[in-house]
Amino acid sequence: MSTTALDTHRQVNATSPLLAETVATIAERGVEFVYFQAVTITGRVVGKVVPAKHFERLAVKGVQQHQTAIANLQATREGVLLAGGVNAPEYTAVPDLDTFAILPWDTSFARVFCRLYEPDHLLANGGAAFAADTRGLLQRMHSAFTDRTGLELRTGCEPEMTWKGDGLEASFRPASSPAYHIEHLERNRPIVKKVVEYGQALGLDMIEGDYEDEFQIELNFMYDRADLTADRLTTYRQICKQVARELGIEASFMPKPATGMMGNGCHHNFSLWRDGDVNVLAEPGRTELHLTELGRHALGGLLTHSAGAMLINGSTVNSYKRYWDAGQFAPSRINWGLDNKTCTVRLSAVGRLEYKLPDAAVNPYLSHAVILAACEDGIKNEIDPGAPTQGSSYDAPVDDRFPDLPLTLGAAIAAFRADEVLTQAFGPELSNLLVDYHTDEWARFCGYVTDWERDMYWDDLP
Incomplete structure (x- = not known):
């Protein structure tokens, strides 16, 4: 009988020195419970809580959860659970031991991320990697990308978000x-003090932050390998929710909280590295903004697939209200520029590209998979990104080489389905699940009567 991916992960955990170290840490620090965490297709954190005395056993065996949890246990309008229905099997969640961390707000609890x-x-x-596991997908894609190209993707995210509560008005x-x-x-x-304190305790190298707009704060952590950044963004969101609970206020990652307010983005700043210390987007010795030929090709690919990627970068109905609000620094067409904040991709520093399409609700594992x-x-097809946009991209001519930016969730679904590079990278099971999930969401919204419609039409005639 051949060894499966599940067998391999279990064997790694059973023989890893990290298992004994973690068990010792649990005893020394008085940890009583451990969250076994997984991440759904929308970025929600799900899982089980395990009494600490069972951690060593379940760290090898894993825990079970119904597979429809990967789609938030959401049912279609017809009442069918997405991701397999009521008769779907369970998946097995096995922890990555190097992600074990004690929660700083209650040290009797810890957490660990699972594949x-x-x-x-x-x-x-049986035992194969679960196709709809977006966290596992990113790890596999990044490893394969490095094997084929010799490159590593490193990213840093800018997680804008909204805080509401008494006394927070600007x-x-x-x-x-x-x-x-x-x-x-x-x-x-x-807010700032607690988020930074908890972030540092959970391994985030918090570096800077600012007040972005009314109720909107952005606190950043140091860039790193893409899969680590994705885990840290998920952790950051959990920290913010905990801080809100402690302070008796609200914390939201809704992309567009209200008309006229700044949208909540999550720009991804990325670079590609070879041999550990060579940023292949930059030429040694050049200080002016520039891209290497390989960097230009990587950028050309990102622009080419940005329309198809909108289902990931703008994954909710609400996401698209952000792109419609021209003049508030959200891109509205596919282009790039040199330190141009109105573009889809901004060359913001030597060797660093800023991808501005992802919003605050993005699943970071999928958004990084898209970039890869x-x-x-x-790179493979030597795609030319063309010349950088000069001036405001809101007024610039449309670049016919790239598709139009989808400006509704419905349009984004169609663009994703038409992008064979992305759907093949994700695989048929995950691609179909994403389409089914968001198609149902779009249909629900299209059938919902909003306040705007009542204001417009209730007393409009005769």
């Missing part, structure tokens, strides 16, 4: 903005 597998009792594909003059105002950081000091697939296609 997911088909249960080993299945005859057809004060500023008409036609101005509270952005960057230290006074508003002071008003939000309890698109950049590799660009």
Whole structure:
């Protein structure tokens, strides 16, 4: 009988020195419970809580969960559970031991991230990697990308978000903005202090932050390998929710909280590295903004597949309200520029590209998988990104080489389905599940009567 991916992961955990070290840490620190965490297709964290005395056994065996949890146990309008229905099998969640961390707000609890597998009792594909596990997908894609190209993707995210509560309202003059105002950081000091404290305790190298707009704060952590950044963004979101609970306020990653407010983006700043210390997007000795030929090809691939990637970068109905609000720094067409904040991709520093399409609700494992697939296609096919956009991209001519940016979730679904590079990279099971999930969401929205419609039409005639 051949060894499966599940067998291999179990064997790695059983023989790893990390297992004994973790068990010792649990005893020394008085940990009583451990969350076994998985991440759904929308970026929600799901899993089980395990009493600490069973950690050593379950760290090898794994825990079981119904496979429809990967789609948030969401049912279609017809009442069918997505990701297999009520008769779907369970998946097996096995932890990555190097992600074990004690929660700083309650040290009797810890957490560990898991990868997911088909249960080993299945005859057809028992023990195989679970196709809809987006976290596992990114790890596999990044490893294969490095094997084929010799390159490593490193990223840093800019997680904008909204905090609501008494006393958090901004004060500023008409036609101005509270952005960057230290006074508003002071008003939000309890938030900033707790988020940074908890972030550092959970391994995030917090580096800087600012007040972006009314109710909107951005706190950044150091860039790193893409899969580590994705885990840290998930952790950051959990930290923010905990801080909100402690302070009696609300924390939201909704992409567009209200009309006229700045949208919540999650720009991905990325670079490609070879041999550990060579950034292949930059030429040694050149200090002006520039891209190497390989960098230009990677950028060309990213632009080519940005329309298809919108189902990932803007994964909700609400996401597209952000792109419609021209003039608030969200891109509205596919292009690039040199330190141009209005473009889809901004060359923001030597050797670093800023991808501005991902929003605050993005699944970071899928958004990084998109960057890998698109950049590799660009490198392989030597795709030319063209000249950088000069001036505001809102007024610039449309570049016919790239598709239009989808501006509704419905359009994004169609663009994703038409992008063979992305759907092949994700595989048929995950691609179909993403389409089914978001098609149902789009249909629900299209059938919902909104306040805007009542305001427009209730008393419009005769």
